[in-house]
Amino acid sequence: MKSISILYRTRRATLHLLLIAGALLMLYPLLWMIASSFKPDADIFKHLGLIPHHATIANYVDGWTGLGTSFTRFFVNSAVLCALAVVGNLCSCTLAAFAFARLRFPLRRLFFACMLLTIMLPFQVTIVPQYILFRKLGWVGTILPIVAPKFLAVDAFFVFLLVQFIRTIPRELDDASKIDGCGPYRLFYFVVLPLTLPALATTAIFTFLWTWNDFFSQLLYLGSSARSYTVPVALQAFVDATSQSSWGQLLAMSVLSLVPIFGFFLAFQRLLLDGISTTGLKG
Amino acid sequence: MTRLSLADTRILKVQAGAGTRLTPKAKEAIAGYVFILPWLLGFLGLTLGPMLASLWLSFTKYNLLSPPQWIGIKNYLNLFSDSRFFHAVRITLIYVGVSVPLKLGFALLLAVLLNRGLRGLTIYRALFYVPSLLGSSVAIAILWRQMFGDSGLVNAALKAIGWHSPPSWLTDPSVSIYTLIALAVWEFGSPMIIFLAGLRQIPHDLYEAAQIDGAGRITQFIRVTIPLLTPLILFNLVLQMIGAFQAFTPAYIISGGTGGPVDGTLFYTLYLYQQAFGYLQMGYGAAMAWLLFLVVALFTGGIFLTSRFWVFYLEQSS
Numbered sequence: 232m233k234s235i236s237i238l239y240r241t242r243r244a245t246l247h248l249l250l251i252a253g254a255l256l257m258l259y260p261l262l263w264m265i266a267s268s269f270k271p272d273a274d275i276f277k278h279l280g281l282i283p284h285h286a287t288i289a290n291y292v293d294g295w296t297g298l299g300t301s302f303t304r305f306f307v308n309s310a311v312l313c314a315l316a317v318v319g320n321l322c323s324c325t326l327a328a329f330a331f332a333r334l335r336f337p338l339r340r341l342f343f344a345c346m347l348l349t350i351m352l353p354f355q356v357t358i359v360p361q362y363i364l365f366r367k368l369g370w371v372g373t374i375l376p377i378v379a380p381k382f383l384a385v386d387a388f389f390v391f392l393l394v395q396f397i398r399t400i401p402r403e404l405d406d407a408s409k410i411d412g413c414g415p416y417r418l419f420y421f422v423v424l425p426l427t428l429p430a431l432a433t434t435a436i437f438t439f440l441w442t443w444n445d446f447f448s449q450l451l452y453l454g455s456s457a458r459s460y461t462v463p464v465a466l467q468a469f470v471d472a473t474s475q476s477s478w479g480q481l482l483a484m485s486v487l488s489l490v491p492i493f494g495f496f497l498a499f500q501r502l503l504l505d506g507i508s509t510t511g512l513k514g
Numbered sequence: 515m516t517r518l519s520l521a522d523t524r525i526l527k528v529q530a531g532a533g534t535r536l537t538p539k540a541k542e543a544i545a546g547y548v549f550i551l552p553w554l555l556g557f558l559g560l561t562l563g564p565m566l567a568s569l570w571l572s573f574t575k576y577n578l579l580s581p582p583q584w585i586g587i588k589n590y591l592n593l594f595s596d597s598r599f600f601h602a603v604r605i606t607l608i609y610v611g612v613s614v615p616l617k618l619g620f621a622l623l624l625a626v627l628l629n630r631g632l633r634g635l636t637i638y639r640a641l642f643y644v645p646s647l648l649g650s651s652v653a654i655a656i657l658w659r660q661m662f663g664d665s666g667l668v669n670a671a672l673k674a675i676g677w678h679s680p681p682s683w684l685t686d687p688s689v690s691i692y693t694l695i696a697l698a699v700w701e702f703g704s705p706m707i708i709f710l711a712g713l714r715q716i717p718h719d720l721y722e723a724a725q726i727d728g729a730g731r732i733t734q735f736i737r738v739t740i741p742l743l744t745p746l747i748l749f750n751l752v753l754q755m756i757g758a759f760q761a762f763t764p765a766y767i768i769s770g771g772t773g774g775p776v777d778g779t780l781f782y783t784l785y786l787y788q789q790a791f792g793y794l795q796m797g798y799g800a801a802m803a804w805l806l807f808l809v810v811a812l813f814t815g816g817i818f819l820t821s822r823f824w825v826f827y828l829e830q831s832s
Contacts (some may be wrong), residue, residue, distance in 0.1 A: 243632070246627065246630070246632065247632070247634075249627075250627065250628070250632075250638055253624075253642075254638065254641040254642060257641075257642065257644075257645060257700065258641065258644065258645075260657055260658075260661055260667065261644070261645075261648070261657075263661075263667060264657045276665045276666070279667055279670045279671075322552075323552040323553060323556070324553075326549045326550070326551075326552060326553070327549065327550050327552065327553035329549055330545075330546045330547075330549035330550040331550070334542050334543075334545055334546035334549065335539070335542055335543065335546065336542065336543040336544075336545075336546025336547055336550075337543060339546065342550065342553075342554070342557075345557060345562075346553070346557070349557065349561050351756060351810075351811075351814065352561070352565075352807070353756070353759065353760050353803075353806055353807055353810050354760065355760065355783060355786055355802075355803040355806055355807070356564075356565055356568055356803045356804065356806070356807045357560065357561055357564035357565055357568060358790075358803065359564075359568055359571060359790050359796050359799050359800045359803060360563070360564035360565075360567035360568050360571065360800075361560060361564050362790075362791070363567075363578070363796065364564070366578070380556060380560050382552060383552050383553065383555050383556025383559070383560060384552050384553035384556050384557075385556045385557075385560050385561065390553065414541065414545070415541070415542055415545035415546075415549075416545065419549070440647070443651075444650050444651045444652075446651075446652050446762070446763040446766070446767075447762050447763065447787075450766075451791065462652075463651065463652040463653075466652045466653060466656060467652055467766075467767060470656060470659075470767065470770065471770065478660060481656060482656070482657070482660070484653075485652075485653035485654075485656050485657060486653070488651065488652070488653045489648055489651065489653050489654075492647060492648060492651070493644075493647075493648070496640075496644070496647055500640055504639060504640065504643060504707055507704055507707045507708065508707050508708055508710065508711030
């Protein structure tokens with residue numbers, strides 16, 4: 232009996248060791264990036280360890296204004312863009328999801344099928360005409376081509392997520408509110424909306440993360456003036472501008488660009504990971 | 515006469531009331547359209563409309579400056595004599611074909627290892643998820659570019675373990691694609707979390723029954739775990755494949771937008787971007803986009819078609 236428990240314990244311990252080693256190996260590049268951002272350029276390639284020999288915050292100070300326009304501007308731009316995207320998705324996706332989940336209207340099934348298909352659609356199929364459209368509207372060089380679609384529920388994935396969630400809310404509540412004289416609008420606002428808060432939180436978090444990280448549409452639409460750059464576009468411009476010469480600054484700004492994502496992750500870890508496991512959101 | 519007219523007016527009133535006061539059903543239908551209106555506008559104006567416009571544009575020559583000019587299937591014919599196009603297709607297929615199975619393999623392995631009632635599961639889960647969270651960002655692509663440089667972290671590590679002349683990852687076109695594959699596999703955290711959730715759903719009595727029948731751990735894994743996970747394997751496979759076909763950011767950052775070295779990282783999406791928005795060949799880009807769409811649809815459809823032979827649903831068997 233005792234030997235079995237010892238065997239069991241050593242196996243557990245080996246497994247833990249393996250997992251810790253694996254996690255360390257995976258996270259080493261990130262740790263190294265953070266460490267290097269505090270090293271002088273000359274040391275980055277010389278010392279591959281994590282402890283800086285000559286720790287300095289010069290990379291952060293110089294990098295912050297390294298592009299001429301300061302990163303304050305880029306962070307504000309990114310934050311505004313993300314905030315508007317979150318508001319847009321929350322409004323439009325919730326409205327559509329409520330209609331699909333609770334209301335009967337002509338062509339509902341057809342529309343629902345269309346919505347599901349758009350989740351699978353590669354965005355490249357629509358990108359060329361969308362660009363032409365936004366250019367005709369004079370929106371290229373502004374944030375409108377990125378923000379406006381969010382107010383029209385183009386991220387069908389979140390509509391689907393919210394439909395699935397609203398379907399789990401008991402129908403008895405609808406019937407009770409109907410007896411009390413509620414129409415569809417009050418049913419939505421007073422009954423369904425408050426109960427959908429967890430799914431709304433998931434939607435908000437993922438919209439934020441995806442918009443913060445999204446590079447393609449920001450590269451395409453924001454225009455070439457540095458004042459309109461968001462953080463990812465600014466980082467890309469930084470790569471072009473420094474061309475290998477100031478890796479330290481580049482890594483320092485890269486670290487900073489990840490801080491908001493990481494902060495969100497720490498704050499909402501449970502919600503995020505449960506959101507993925509229940510709905511299959513890709514990270 | 516008066517009585518009759520009174521009765522008439524009553525009937526009229528009732529009819530008029532029916533006309534102005536809507537039935538609950540009609541009310542609900544109107545509400546449905548009110549709620550769905552933003553989505554419907556977006557669907558028609560930003561998805562369906564552009565899709566059709568993209569199809570039409572793919573038969574034209576259009577550079578944004580002069581009006582589109584109908585050229586029939588010439589864009590498609592040109593694609594088939596465009597060696598860079600074929601190269602991009604090949605690079606993308608290698609990327610999808612190698613990164614997706616490896617990523618799912620790691621995801622499954624880690625999920626199984628983590629699903630043994632270990633203490634600290636939530637911490638491990640979070641740690642292994644971090645790369646998925648950050649991986650698609652520009653910052654990580656920059657880090658990757660540094661790590662795989664000639665004197666970067668990877669080659670220093672390879673030299674330390676005795677490989678004296680490791681490859682030049684970023685300048686040798688035959689190996690540069692593997693830096694992008696490594697980046698994709700590194701992000702195995704999100705399918706891992708989906709697998710973990712699936713593993714927890716497997717009824718414990720199935721394992722007990724298998725044990726009574728004399729099945730060892732490995733037999734249990736092959737006969738119980740894998741079959742019951744096939745729905746999630748299908749789900750992850752489709753999701754990751756569609757995502758991999760559309761990858762853009764890492765190739766753009768690592769190659770500085772060129773797809774280099776010597777087109778070694780020229781993803782299909784990157785070539786599309788160059789054609790449409792670099793050379794302003796909007797028609798050519800649209801044709802490429804439609805081909806991509808058809809290929810992704812074919813692959814997805816094909817996977818779903820084969821799924822009836824290998825995906826197993828617990829309800830069916832009982």
